[in-house]
Each structure stands twice: as structure tokens, then as C-alpha cells.
Amino acid sequence: MESIQSRAGQGRVADAPSGHWVYRALPTWLWPYAQLARWDRPIGWWLLLWPCWWSAALAASAHAEPGIPLWSALPSPWHLLFFLIGAIAMRGAGCTYNDLADEDIDAAVERTRSRPLPSRQVTRRQAWGFLVLQALVGLAVLVQFNPFAILLGIASLAIVAVYPFMKRITDWPQFVLGLAFSWGALMGWAAHYGSLDWPPVLLYAGSILWVIGYDTIYAHQDKEDDALVGVRSTARLFGNNTKWWLVRLYGGALMLMAIAFALARVPLPALAGLVAAGFHMAHQIRVLDIDNPDQCLRLFHSNKVVGWLIFVGLLAGGIWASLAPLI
Template sequence: METIQSQSGQGRVADAPTGHWVYRLLPRAAWPYAQLARWDRPIGWQLLLWPCWWSAALAAIAYAEAGGELLRLMPNPWHLVLFMIGAIAMRGAGCTYNDLVDEGIDGQVERTRSRPLPSGQVTRRQAWTFLIAQSLLGLAVLLQFNGFAILLGICSLAVVAAYPFMKRITNWPQFVLGLAFSWGALMGWAAAFGTLAPPALFLYAGSILWVIGYDTIYAHQDKEDDAIVGVHSTARLFGERTKPWLMALYGGALILMGAACASAEAPMPALAGLVAAGVHMARQIRVLDIDNPDQCLRLFKSNNVVGWLIFLGFLGAGLWAAVKPLV
């Protein structure tokens, strides 16, 4: 990925992407806040969004198989929009919170020392104010759902709050990230039904393994600096055994997502989407070079394709359920 190096007069972090709308459209004074929220790196909110959309689509399939009305065979479009806004807001809030917690560590890591807080572009008070504003937007989105979904969403805050500290005390911070980033797999179902059921739980478990896998790839970018400052990660834990671990994690994710489809009685297109996603995951593992940071970042970002493949498979299953009674 093409990047530009940080210079104090530019106000950009070291690995900021060139040509992004953030730097073309926003005034320079807003750049540090955009960087706190990672608006110039949409892959984060995209990966946070996919479990939400998967769950909403799987709930629509389950409703269809239970004899629901034709108009309910596709995921609720309003819910999809709300989940997107919520993913952008809460991912930004989470990144801002993470930077507040990790300011000292970020200042010791080459890739992160030019971020707004360690570089002094914003104060901690300004960052906290921005965090609260993003959280209020997320709350406004959450309040559009039913009471059960609202309570479930609030429960996720405990996991989100704990995550930044996990890299200091466990080799498995990616597991806690998986708990947080996969929460949407519960939310989509809860928003549709006002309860939870086995398909949502299987999907949540599968998504957790997927998150551990892709974030392990991401963490290989910083493993040398992490070792110096004492930060733990599955990348450091797995080391040269990363590929076998990824096979187990991605394989387990697909099995659990397949169980979610079976439990929801999803038609064949849903499984076709999982197979396509599995092929993509297999390619990630095959070509991965854990000592090539640029490639690790590209492969990490390619998991957005995995999200699309699974979601399109679920949409196809909904269409299949819609036309099945007509043939």
C-alpha cells in the first residue's frame, strides 16, 4: 500500500494512505481526529460490520424457513444501515479509547509513534471529548433496536473496555478482540427476533476464530517492536507455526459457521458462500510470509472479501428460500 512518511507540518501518521478522502476533503485541523477514529482505514469498521450483516441475513433465512412473509426473506435494510453507522462510530470510539490506553506503548513502536496522541497533535482531554461524541452516536443507533438488543449491545462495552489491556497480560489478546469484533453476530439476530438462538451462537463462535486468524496476520507487522516493549500477541505466540494455527482457526470458523447455517436450515447458497470464503482463506495461508509486513497488511485487508463472500451466500440463500415455494 502506498503511504507517505509523517512530517510535523503535515499532521499525518507514518503509514497514512495517500489519496484518501480524509486528506483531500477535511481541513487539516480535523486530520488528527480522523486518524484517532481511523477514518482513513475503513477496513476496521468493515470487519466489525460483517458479523452484524451476516447475522441479520441469517435471521432472515431462519424466518423464511419458518414460513415468514415474502417481504421478510431479506435482511431488514434499515437494520443494515444502522449497523453500518454503528460500526463506523463504535470502531472509531474503540480506536480512540485504545490510543488513550496505549499512548505510552505507541510512542515506542515505529509504526504508531506518529499517531495523534504520542506525537502531541491532540491532548488527552480532546481525545476523550471525541471519544464521548462517537459513543453517543453509537448509543443513538443502538436505541433504534428492541429492548433485548439494546441490553445486549450495552453488555459488549465490558469486553471493549477490557481489550486494550489484554496485550499486557495474555498471549491471546486476539481472542478478546474476537469477542468484541464478533458481537454483531449476536446483534443481528437479536434485532430481528428479540432473543438469541443456536444459529447466532454458532455464528458468533465462528466469527471469533476468524478474527483471531486475521488479527494474527495483522500482528505480525509489529512483532519485533512488540517483543521490545513487552506486548503480547498470537503472532508472537505462534511464530513459525502461524500457518498451522491459521488452518485450525479458519477451519474451525468455517465449521462453526456451517453449523449456524444448518441450525437455521439455510439453503445451499449459504454453504456455497462459505466454501468460496474457505478458498480465499486457504490462499491467505498459502501465500503468507510472516516476515513481510506489507504483505501481512494486504492479506489482513483481504478479509473484507471473506465478509462479502459469506454475506452474498446468505443473501443467495434468502432468495432461494423466496423462490422455492414458486417452483
């Protein structure tokens, strides 16, 4: 029987993770589509999901009074599930669209030239068809929410559409990525209340700074190739001052999120999660070596922990409010 190892060189991109379920469970002909959607790299949809889940938990625990029923102090399980499915589908669609826009650039960069499009494992027509299929899944999820949330979700597509081209015209493409990847900070609140208020807006602003920070770390992997092909990024812009910029970005993110929590009057335990996330961000800055691509990738991935810390803190705040009279 042909082993996974012997098949690996036939259909996997150069930096694909080994041992992932995509390469164990899917037939070889599906591998290029899984790679277009980055199913073998779940960190992307986790980072897209966290602002959605934070916002949903923030909305549920906002202005929670002691003794509030537990079910009303926690986010709707259905909303969490819809956001999960939507994040996977729309992150996959976004990555496919990005690969279509960046095919020539990817062909010139060592880490990306073996991706499905530049390596001719799929045609552009096939990639567009796959993109539409994923977008339809995202649309099916979006229409489960209230009309305001549906319109808000559709509005995000304008940012998604322009993002792949920003690296050609600005040193701040990470800011545009932040606008797109943080949109869920508005969506969770909108899905709960059918409107927006200052807490989700400030959560959105804080998440944008967080995204710029972690994607700057990620971009340091490719800065040499990016310089050769003319791709611009905050990693190239900040250079040796990256750590000081991360202090400002992560510090600003935490400050804005703390103000959002205060305005929403979430129970105090929620702040514990935010403080823990702050320590994690500080650790990233302290150990960062911008000339070590492997470490940059590990630190980028570690932001999944930041997401969990903030989310669990918000859940703990809701549970605390519900159980307070019993303690």
C-alpha cells in the same frame, strides 16, 4: 495553493494511506481526529460490521420455506443501515480509547509513534471528548432496536473496556478482540427476534476464531517492535507455526458457521458463500509470508472479501427460497 502533498507531513501518521478522502475533503485541523477514529482506514469498521450483517441475514433467512415473500427472506434495510452507522461510530470510539490506553506503547513503536496522541497533535482531554461524541452516536443507533438488543449491546462494553490492556497480560489479546469484534453476530439475530438461539451463538464462536486468525496476520507487522516493548500477541506466540494455527482457526470458524447455518436451516445457496470464503481463507494461509509486513497487511485487508462472500451467500439463500416456486 498549498497542496495535499505539502500538508501531508504536517498532520498524517507515518503509514497513513495516500489519496484518501480524509486528506482531500477535511481541513487539516480535523485530520488528527479522523486518524483517532481511523476514518482513513475503513477496513476496521468493515470487519466490525460483517458479523452484524451476517447475523441479520442469517436471522431473516432462517427456516425459510419455498415461496416466502422476498421482503421477509432478506434482512431489514433499516437494520443494515443502523449496523453500518453503529460500526463506524463504535470502531472509531474503540480506536480512540485504544490510543488513549496505549499512548506510551505507541510512542515506542516505529509504525505508531506519529499517531495523534504520542505526537501531541491532540491532547488527552480532546481525545476523551471525541470518544464521548462517537459513543453518543453509537448509543443513538443502539436505542433504535428492541429492548433485548439494547441490553445485549450495552453488555459488550465490558469487553471493549478491557481489551486494550490484554496485550500486557496475555499472549491471546486477539481472543479478546474476537469477543468484541464478533459481538454483532449476536446483535443481528437479537434485533430481528428479540432473543438469542444456538445459530447466532455458533456464528459468534466461529467469528471469534476468524478474528483471531486475521488479527494474528496483522500482528506480524509489529512483532519485532512488540518484542522490544513487551507487547504480547498470538503472532509472537505462534511464530513460525502461524500457518498451522491459521488452519485450525479458519477451519474451526468455517465448521462452526456451517453448523450455525444448518441449525438455522438456511437455504442451500448460503453454503456456497461459506465454501467460497473457505477457499479465500485457504489462499491467505498458502501465500502468507510472516516476515513480509506489506503482504501481511494486504492479507489482513482481504478479509473484507471473506465478509462479502458469506453475506452475499446468505442473501442468495433468502432470494432462492423466495423464488424457488418460480424456478
